Amino acid sequence: MTNPSEIIPGLIFYGYNSTTRKEKVGFLSHHTLVLQVSGHFTLETAEQKISMNKGEMLLIGKNQLGQITKTPQSDAHYETIVISLQEDLLRKIALEEHRESQEKYTGPPNILIPANEFLKSFFQSVLPYVRNPEEALTKEIGLLKVREAVTLLLHTMPRLSNFLFDFSEPHKIDLEKFMLSHFHYNIPVAEFAGLTGRSLAAFKRDFQKIFAMAPRQWLQEKRLMEAKNLIENRHQKPSAIYLDLGFESLSHFSSSFKKKFGKTPSDWSSRIAH
Incomplete structure (x- = not known):
């Protein structure tokens, strides 16, 4: 996603728009978790078209190209929180928690995450940091938030282990x-x-x-x-x-x-x- 504010460089970003905007983007190297604070978000790739509204979450797989449409609603601006799930951190989590991909992930590259009380609470816990950028968020806290996001994703959808911890190189495609x-x-x-x-x-x-x-x-x-x-x-x-x-x-x-x-x-x- 282009031009968001970096809350933690390379890790946590905050996007805000008052008008509809379309962006062609490349998702490279890292998986991305998008938390929709307000407004309407649509991601369209060659394989999928996914939309979400306020309070929903989308896990976007690495190594893709797509178009994002950001649309404010009549009663609110467009806001998102974007968390980069960097591979070096995922590798560290895999080593420390003895997690590994049991088999190559073959499901959809982009996944809407079903809401639950844990994820809702996590969502709310991140909002004060991104809405108050003048209050410095240390990198240590940022890393803890990313770790928390990974833990809750795996709690909600255990099958995401194969998604998150597949560190194989992209295979040659047509x-x-x-x-x-x-x-x-x-x-x-x-x-x-x-x-x-x-x-x-x-x-x-x-x-x-x-x-x-x-x-x-x-x-x-x-x-x-x-x-x-x-x-x-x-x-x-x-x-x-x-x-x-x-x-x-x-x-x-x-x-x-x-x-x-x-x-x-x-x-x-x-x-x-x-």
């Missing part, structure tokens, strides 16, 4: 299928490599074999062709699509589009309209 589904995410090529279970060198080598061009070149071409399709066939406005297609700014999108097709997106859109 690179072509993955890239065709996720080309519009604006992340570094190295992160695409990791998400497909490859080193950067192996990713570039396999990519060249499949697409007959370098990753950056292909991504640019694919995004521009998709932009042209959306403008021509779905009558989308350039300003409404450039972020969703992985371009960092409207000016960058416009200059790239013009270089490829000879007209700016706005000129192309006007031509179609007439």
Whole structure:
């Protein structure tokens, strides 16, 4: 999730929005627990679409790409608490408590956590820290809160042991299928490599074999062709699509589009309209 306030760097974050916002995000390296304080949260990945409201919790698996929609409700702003379940801490817990993955986890990568009194109390215990950032929360307390979250998750859903304590490397996945589904995410090529279970060198080598061009070149071409399709066939406005297609700014999108097709997106859109 982008631009939250860090309550404990790398561990606990607080997000607040007064208007609806969409973000394309990469969940890399660590599992993430999202506590919905108020408003409506939707996560959409290639495999799942999950929504939650005030008081609900979602466990998001590592090594994914997805789009988050944050929507305030009529009576409240949008607020979330995000807890990063970092692998080094999970490894430490596994060693100290003699926990290990009995078998490779094969369930859904994102799981709504059923509420109970323990989790509700944990939820309430975190709120004062994130709503009063001027009161310094030490890293030690932050680590205790993360440990508490892990303990309560396992108490609520024991099968999450295989989810949380699977430390195996991501296996190689179908690179072509993955890239065709996720080309519009604006992340570094190295992160695409990791998400497909490859080193950067192996990713570039396999990519060249499949697409007959370098990753950056292909991504640019694919995004521009998709932009042209959306403008021509779905009558989308350039300003409404450039972020969703992985371009960092409207000016960058416009200059790239013009270089490829000879007209700016706005000129192309006007031509179609007439």
